[in-house]
Amino acid sequence: MSLSFANEERYLLQPTKTVTLNIKPSKRTTIPKSKCFKLGEINLNHVDTSVHLGITRTTSVCETAEVNVVGNISKARRALYSLLGAGLHGHNGLDHKSMLGFYKSFVLPVLTYGIEIFTPKRTILKQLDLFQWKTIKQILLNRSLRAYPYRTFTN
Template sequence: MSLSFANEERYLLQPTKTVALNIKPSERTTIPKSECFKLGEINLNHVDTSVHLGITRTTSVCETAEVNVEGNISKARRALYSLLGAGLHGHNGLDHKSMLDLYKSFVLPVLTYGIEIFTPKSTLIKQLDLFQRKTIKQILSLPNNAADSCVLILTGLLPIEAI
């Protein structure tokens, strides 16, 4: 189907980016490597991981969620650090509303990117939620023992489970 569409639109599919990824439905299932997928006359390479639109896919559904949650947290941390020069830090920075707007606009979308596609387990959602709570407390210069519900009420943010 993709080859016929590419031919109709007169563009070439890149054989290095077009790969076959066998997804195992469970840990006990084994998939034979002898299966050969073709795209026209070209044999597709079998790979263990593949990235498409910023979402890393692996042969296991659980591993896909773990890899993407870890990646989202590190990317959100980098986005947060890049905004420090713009005044996104506690004391002597921007006012609280502006800092929260920056967080909501630039960091939160990176943190939650693709979650609806790979559906993480509750432990992974807790990791995302912990990152969000710690970040908000740091931005607002609140102590670590401040109640999470109070922080969410003050900021108007939803927990990651609700997003």
């Protein structure tokens, strides 16, 4: 079907990027080596991981979720570091409302990208939650503590 559409629209599919990925429904099941899929006259390769639109897919659903969340956290951390020059650094930086606006606009979408394609487990949600709370705490508290270095906060 995709080959006929590509021929009608007169563009070439890249056989190196077109692969097959056998997804296991659970950890206990094993997938036998199936027949070779073809794209026209070219045999497609069987792979264990494949990336499409920034989302890594693996042979198991749990592994797909773990790989994507770890990748999203590292990309969100890089996005956060790139905003330090824009005033997200605390002392002599932006006010709290602007900092949280930057976080919601630039970091949070990177952190949650592609999560809707799988059902995350509790451990994965805890990883995302921990990163988010550490980041917000760092943004808000670093500004307060640096602005008042000699003030002690008591309960």
